Amino acid sequence: MTVIELPEVKESKEVWNSSLILKGDSRQVVKELPNDFYSCCVTSPPYWGKRDYGYDTQIGAEFEINDYINHLVSIFRDIRKKLKEDGTLWLNLGDSYTSGNRTWRAEDKKNPARGMTYRPPTPSGLKPKDLIGVPWKVAFALQEDGWYLRSDIIWYKPNCQPESVKDRPTQSHEYIFLFSKSEKYYYDSVSIKEPAIEKGKLRNKRTVWQVNTEPFPEAHFATFPEELVKPIILASTKPDQFVLDPFFGAGTVGVVSKRLNRKFHGIELKNEYLEIAKKRINNVRQTTAFPYS
């Protein structure tokens, strides 16, 4: 598994033909990627105000929600140029509640990155305890910026984190938005059919996907479960085509791409996570028969 940094990329254009982890800030690295190249982008950016990754340029730590939204719109605008005309973007986002103007959150023993040295203020127009609707705010901003918003998929997590709330249901879902660059795009519905109610029959995949979260204690953030990424890559790429993840983390998109004989480019800022991703991907055996189960 090759890890490279920006200056090397600029020198040798051949590098693009293999799977890579690119070290750096995705806001800069994305601009150097080849145009009209990727069949899809699958990613989960840091959520707004939820994690402290411990570096100044982190996305998700903006004080104002509109700055967070604008940062994402601008990265995905650059990514649109890098997708093929028939390419798609699959964006995973979870929602947040307003902090009620608390300025910090205590460290959680199981999950140190949930400790926050800052909490963003309540966005104007909202009240303490309001659900913010971050995923939809981002989705509408991307739609306005030219993306075709094609589907909102509910990722239902039966084993979600318990919450100590008594005045609302426990949050057990996140969103995955499917966007396309053009009106017509590549989408192989047959490869991801699901069992129908009638025994032995298959039907078109629905918009609620039930997938358990997979604990990954080495990473201080939630990683994608492989089962969530698998249908996305099957539906939106053919073997040997390229998948992009600009917030690579522990590299689940790379793991699933390799299993399915696809190629990938992942961008990650933190060395610690790059190393985890590299190790995980090196341990993956490529399947010759797929879809793997």
Ligand SMILES: C[S@@+](CC[C@H](N)C(=O)[O-])C[C@H]1O[C@@H](n2cnc3c(N)ncnc32)[C@H](O)[C@@H]1O
């Ligand atoms: C939610 S995690 C992604 C997890 C990933 N989907 C997985 O399965 O492991 C978000 C990642 O984005 C990285 N990140 C945050 N801001 C970044 C930036 N500006 N450039 C590159 N990576 C960034 C964080 O370090 C973190 O690893």
